Amino acid sequence: MCRHVPHFEKMLYDNPQLVASYLAAFQLTGDKQYALVARGVLDYLLRDMISYEGGLYSAEDADSEDPHSYTTAAGSSSSSSSSSSSRNSGSSSASSRGGGAHHHGERKEGAFYVWDHSEVVSVLGPELGPFFCLVYGIDEEGNCNRSFRSDPHSEFEGKNVPYVATQPEVAAARLGLPYAGDAAEAARRLAAARERLHLARAARPRPSLDDKIVTAWNGMAIGAFALASRALVSEPQVERLFPSEGRPPGAYLDVAQRVASFVRHHLWDPAAGGGAGRLRRSFCRGPSAVQGFADDYSALISGLLDLYECGGGREWLEWAMQLQAVQDQLFWDSQSGGYFSTADPASSDADPSIRIRIKDDYDGAEPTASSIAATNLLRLADMVPERPSPSSYGGEAAAAPEGPLMPYDEAAQRTLAAFAARLTQSPLAAPHMCSAAHMLSKRPVRQVIVAGPAAASDTAALLDAVHAPYCPDKVVLVLDPTDPRDMEFWRARNPPAHDMVTTHFAKAQEPREAIPATAFICQNYTCQAPTIDPVRVRQLLTQQATPGSAQPLLQHFDVKL
Structure with missing residues (x-):
């Protein structure tokens, strides 16, 4: 068995990269579990890591006061983020947050996150307790000794770090629970158990917060929230399954804009x-x-x-x-x-x-x-x-x-x-x-042009379709033919795209505002027939791109190598 005990520090730069990976996995497979993980990470950032004005904080520490080792000492030593390099130290601070009354105890790695078996059963009760323990590998003697790599320094003896050991529907069947065989209901019960434990954990002393807002890491987060706003539209049967809040995907685009506005303003x-x-x-x-x-x-x-x-x-x-x-x-x-x-x-x-x-x-x-x-x-x-x-x-x-x-x-x-x-x-x-x-x-990569009024629902539907499949060899242009300033920008910066959209909309008899949003998918200076159908857009972008004229360019690069 591989190591399942992590380093418990939560860094902002890790989480957006993980979201991008899970979104790509969801786009490739359609497996809802990948989407659920991506949502859980993003919702964690919104719950615990975002400032009032919209910037995202840097980190939560790995160490916190162990609730089982309180002392009457006047204070306790504060651990610093080992991952923060000196160049991040421009104007940072580490603040303690929440978690009930303040205590002075020994600070330990992972103290906020690990569990005793008895704690879990006490919080969840006789039905949900055994169910949660079976799914997440929670044992009476602790589960951190299952691999010599998991706890090489014996820091977590008798403690449990939850990990998925058994699928929920399988665990329900083994325990003879009434929702055995109903994967959706088993997932709901498990989410309810996670939320109850989350609330119980809130009484513990929290790890310190590094409330410095770093430009690069917020840039990563902007991309993750933006991509999620489109990729997750394809997710079926969205519901609240804690830590996922079940937000409409469009809410993540609002967050991306809010974070970008913070960076630009501050x-x-x-x-x-x-x-x-x-x-x-x-x-x-x-x-x-x-x-x-x-x-x-x-x-x-x-x-x-x-x-x-x-x-x-x-x-x-x-x-x-x-x-x-x-x-x-x-x-x-x-x-x-x-x-x-x-x-x-x-x-x-x-x-x-x-x-x-x-x-x-x-x-x-x-x-x-x-x-x-x-x-x-x-x-x-x-x-x-x-x-x-x-x-x-x-x-x-x-x-x-x-x-x-x-x-x-x-x-x-x-x-x-x-x-x-x-x-x-x-x-x-x-x-x-x-x-x-x-x-x-x-190169040349596929150029996808979505032309339509910025706030129109059919423009949004085409953008959702463009970002539904995993298609990294593309760029997306969003043109608003009803906005003269937008069209003037594209006339100056990408004349072929401007001319194609202008010509297409000029052929229509209706006013531009009444023409449906249209997608143009081009490669090698050849474009597919314009389409207003999101299904067709997805089909075209799911197809493997043709090599086109990339080989001479690659050979040129090889010469430079």
């Missing part, structure tokens, strides 16, 4: 950098003095592109383009390609305490700035191939020698080439970079 200074704008690294009762790092820009741009593609509005795409120009100015390596983590030491944006510029090449718990940026650049290249000059954003963004003026696709290829040795020798160390290389090999 962590973006549009006047800095001579008017080009600058990000701050973090916020804790005010923006930190630490300037944003390259990963703050990359992760936020990625989240904003997801938010735009899911129907959040063109404003997020335009901000992503502006952020990309600033990232290129501050961090681009004009000699070798790719992005340094910090600004040029000789520039006014440099932190004088940082003497060495690092260009990370390891996608660990957090992917590197260059890995995310490579995919961002490829997406932008197919969404807005007419890249605006940096001067259009104001300020002095044109000051950098190459980066800001380089076409998106060229910058992406140079970024991948910069990490060629890593990709060929240790690809497993750079999975996000491998994904970017795969996307490059698929």
